[in-house]
Amino acid sequence: MGRMLAAVLYADFDPRRVYAVSREEVTTRKVREGSNVWRNPKLTLEERNIPKPRGREVLIRVKAVGICGSDIHMTEYDSEGYMLYPGLTKLPVTLGHEFSGIVEEVGSDVVNVKPGDMVTSEEMLWCGECLICRSVDVNHCTRLNDPRDLEFGELGFTHDGAMAEYVVVHEKYLWSINPLLDRYGSEDRVFEAGSLVEPASVAYRAIFNRAGGFDPGGYVAVWGAGPIGLSAIALAKAAGASKVIAFEVSPVRMELARSMGADYVFNPIELERMGIQPWGKILDITGGWGVDLHIEASGVPELLAQMEKSLAVGGKITWIGRAPRAVSMYPEVFQVRKGQIYGSQGHSGWGIFRNVIRLMSSGSVDTTKMITSRFRLNDVSRAFDRARQRIDGKITLKP
Ligand SMILES: [Zn+2]
Numbered sequence: 001m002g003r004m005l006a007a008v009l010y011a012d013f014d015p016r017r018v019y020a021v022s023r024e025e026v027t028t029r030k031v032r033e034g035s036n037v038w039r040n041p042k043l044t045l046e047e048r049n050i051p052k053p054r055g056r057e058v059l060i061r062v063k064a065v066g067i068c069g070s071d072i073h074m075t076e077y078d079s080e081g082y083m084l085y086p087g088l089t090k091l092p093v094t095l096g097h098e099f100s101g102i103v104e105e106v107g108s109d110v111v112n113v114k115p116g117d118m119v120t121s122e123e124m125l126w127c128g129e130c131l132i133c134r135s136v137d138v139n140h141c142t143r144l145n146d147p148r149d150l151e152f153g154e155l156g157f158t159h160d161g162a163m164a165e166y167v168v169v170h171e172k173y174l175w176s177i178n179p180l181l182d183r184y185g186s187e188d189r190v191f192e193a194g195s196l197v198e199p200a201s202v203a204y205r206a207i208f209n210r211a212g213g214f215d216p217g218g219y220v221a222v223w224g225a226g227p228i229g230l231s232a233i234a235l236a237k238a239a240g241a242s243k244v245i246a247f248e249v250s251p252v253r254m255e256l257a258r259s260m261g262a263d264y265v266f267n268p269i270e271l272e273r274m275g276i277q278p279w280g281k282i283l284d285i286t287g288g289w290g291v292d293l294h295i296e297a298s299g300v301p302e303l304l305a306q307m308e309k310s311l312a313v314g315g316k317i318t319w320i321g322r323a324p325r326a327v328s329m330y331p332e333v334f335q336v337r338k339g340q341i342y343g344s345q346g347h348s349g350w351g352i353f354r355n356v357i358r359l360m361s362s363g364s365v366d367t368t369k370m371i372t373s374r375f376r377l378n379d380v381s382r383a384f385d386r387a388r389q390r391i392d393g394k395i396t397l398k399p
């Protein structure tokens with residue numbers, strides 16, 4: 001059995017007194033709210049055995065893996081030492097869920113992939129059998145979230161992920177990225193593009209699958225130009241938006257927003273300094289019409305008020321950014337402007353990965369420009385130090 005390098009996150013299991021930890025969470029350590037339980041997170045690079053794929057599992061040699069905002073939050077902590085990431089987690093775990101690689105070995109019952117295939121993977125390890133999966137949506141799988149259930153969860157959060165030389169994934173979550181080869185030429189570029197399918201799928205899910213998209217020619221505003229917002233800009237342009245208006249505070253990301261196709265990019269803090277509100281800017285640019293689709297990808301829920309004031313009649317808001325706090329809403333706007341708001345979570349099912357890969361292989365969407373730093377897996381701690389400065393579009397690790 002060979003050995004491999006893996007970037008493993010450790011932390012102490014020490015539930016806050018205010019958190020009602022369940023007996024199941026104590027037993028399995030599969031925890032619903034990471035920020036209320038895990039203390040003193042520490043990322044270490046270590047040697048592990050290369051896992052053996054069984055049944056329908058697939059062993060993938062990782063070629064590129066992105067550092068996600070969630071990964072950064074998992075390594076950061078508050079004044080009491082508690083991890084900032086608020087979601088589902090089971091530590092220790094190898095991080096990494098935005099990745100691509102090449103199939104190295106398949107379990108005995110695998111039917112859909114074979115050694116040598118280039119693949120990417122979904123991050124949500126849904127069951128497909130619970131009542132929610134069967135009757136509503138795999139992105140809300142009950143077993144994925146159930147602390148008693150160790151079979152399902154999230155890759156790189158509850159199950160060892162791809163910041164390693166190898167990762168094992170059940171074949172039902174895998175998608176071929178072989179079609180990207182014609183578009184990107186070199187394998188290195190294909191794997192970089194492949195590692196960006198997951199974040200683009202999160203944006204695709206919100207815009208098209210949840211909100212039902214917008215008519216070609218429509219006006220779109222994107223709030224926040226991190227990797228999800230940048231993907232949203234590229235997708236909105238591909239879908240025929242006549243004006244995409246982006247709001248972002250980081251200069252690097254503002255520039256990337258332009259390169260993804262945004263027609264207007266504003267720093268809301270600078271606008272405010274000039275006494276201009278973002279909603280006013282939107283009405284200016286759209287001749288008073290407002291935007292047909294607002295995409296929230298910043299995690300600042302207070303922006304809802306800006307969206308309400310600049311919503312076109314018949315307009316929609318789709319919500320991706322997460323934040324653990326309530327804000328007020330003015331429902332009247334949704335009545336008089338025939339508005340709708342859609343919450344969006346996940347990226348699985350509905351042909352989402354397939355369609356994103358098709359858009360990338362046709363050249364309609366190219367998000368590879370957002371990769372602004374590359375590190376070897378050996379350098380993972382330096383890569384995270386840089387990630388915590390939040391000056392990049394996307395940082396990509398290559399084993
Ligand atoms: Zn992510």
Ligand SMILES: [Zn+2]
Nearest residue numbers: 127130133141
């Ligand atoms: Zn399920």
